[in-house]
Amino acid sequence: MSTGTRQSASTASLEGRLGDEHGQGLFDQLTDVQFWIKDAQGRYVRVNAALLMNYGFNDTGAVLGKTDRELFAPHLADRYLLDDRAVLAGRPIHGRIELVARPDHSTGWHVTDKIPLRSRAGRIIATAGITRDLHGHSAAAIGDRIGALAPVVELVRATYAEPLDKPLLARSIGRSIRSLERQFTAAFGMPLLGYQRMLRMHQACHWLVTTRRPITGIALDLGYGDHSHFTREFGRLFGVSPRVYRARWAHRADATPASASLPRPVAPR
Structure with missing residues (x-):
């Protein structure tokens, strides 16, 4: 029996004895x-x-x-x-x-x-x-790559309904805008604008399924200039309009154990 065959048989034998745990x-x-x-x-x-x-x-x-x-x-x-x-x-x-x-x-x-x-x-x-x-x-265990961006993350999270202020974000960590964008994309797997959009959509879903607020009001509160812009972005991500999403899921809002919203956005200082 070859070495490879013996190893394969040994592995199969071990897996057979391990059980479900x-x-x-x-x-x-x-x-x-x-x-x-x-x-x-x-x-x-x-x-x-x-x-x-x-x-x-x-x-x-x-x-x-x-x-x-x-x-x-x-x-x-x-x-x-x-x-x-x-x-x-x-x-x-x-x-x-x-x-x-x-x-x-x-x-x-x-x-x-x-x-x-x-x-x-x-x-x-x-x-x-x-x-x-x-x-x-x-x-600390994950490393400096993420920790260095903490001020940027907190600013974007606190002001996600405002226009993205890249100069302010870059100054918060002492980097140029170009350097910040490269570092952020490498760490998060998406650009700054994509991250802001994700935060907005997270909040939009929460409001759609837990409140009866008008969709136009939700769009404006999230920083979109009009209802149609918000609806287009929402549809690209979720495949349905905000109205359809609300009709499909609002009845389940109180039945799920984890339905979290972001903090209300505040203006940057």
Whole structure:
């Protein structure tokens, strides 16, 4: 028997003896890292304790076998679904900074990685992911690349309804505009304008499903000049108009455990 054959047989034998737990207890010790595996249909098949605690679920029985649309607020579920489609198509996500909702209706900054899982035949059959809170020791562990941009992130988040003031953002970290744009895109995987748009859309979804505010009013409050501009951008991201999105999801707003909004924007000082 060749060395390669012996190694393959040994691996198969080990996998056959491991059972279903496969290190689940180890992932449960990572209190600041959320871990999950979903099948090709988007159903959760593994989650760790940190994920359950973050979203306020009592136990794995509340999550396993369910999809994001059954568990989360629609604007969150739609984002997760878009990610799953990309990863299942073979496009992993590495080091993306994003807002993650919490059961107290706040949001926190996380860095997220998602990868495809393949069968022995090489076919993609599932996705796996982790997301880590950027606060406290986790932020230090992730590195200077993100920490250096913290003033920019906070300014964009606080003024997302205002025109993007790139000179102000560049001055906040002592960089030129060109240098800031390169550094930001490298860290976040999107340009500054794309990041501002994502924040606006996050808030738009929250208002659409949790309030009866007129859509034109939402558009103006988010910094769009008119209803049509907002509707075009919303449709490009979600594939439906704000009106259709509201009709589809508003009835579920009170039933989901994590429906978080951003803070109201304030003018820069």
